[in-house]
Amino acid sequence: MREGKLMEVVDQRLIESGGIDEREVKRLVHIALWCIQERARLRPTMSHVVEMLEGRTPVEEPPDTQMVVVDFSAMDEEAANGNRMPKIGGAALATQIGSNDASTSTWSYENAMSMITPR
Template sequence: MREGKIMEVVDNRLVDNGGIDEKEVKRLVYVALWCIQEKARMRPSMGLVVEMLEGRVVVEEPPDTQMIVVDLLSIDEDAPPGDHGRPRGILGNALIGHQVDSSEASASTYSFAMSALSGR
């Protein structure tokens, strides 16, 4: 968002058809970022989320976070056996090689779970 690339989160098919309001996209992204705050007390209630999405409440820019956000759409489903669908691309490569510096010690515990669902 800081780089002014907010429209990159929108499916190209929607952008190509036009009618996408960048202000609306920004609001949706801000609401999403508020909803994934690491500290539960920072997250809005569902009622407030509805009001923000309906435009009845101004959505302020969410605070910076130290969380790592994984681009699940970049998971390589066609990866060879044993590769376990590792993330690909710049973010994926950064996560694969990410090491936590001992000076970055935190009281938080990090975990990640992913389930793959498919039709019958």
């Protein structure tokens, strides 16, 4: 959302069929971002989520969060240019997206994957 690429989360077939309201997509993404907050106390209850989805409750801007995507398949592999990939806790860092941090770096590797675990 910070990069203005909001519509990239929408299935291309829906975009091609027309009628996609970018404001509605933004509202749904905000709800989703509220639901995945790392701190449980920041996440809305399911009844509140339903109220937001039904439009009975306004959806506030979610707080900035930080996300790290780790490439476990390349933990001990050399990068194509011969440099070792940055490590965090023994795992190779593939992509880091920070909140309001100008020093945020991004690395990209062909075999990167996201590991998502339930809270």
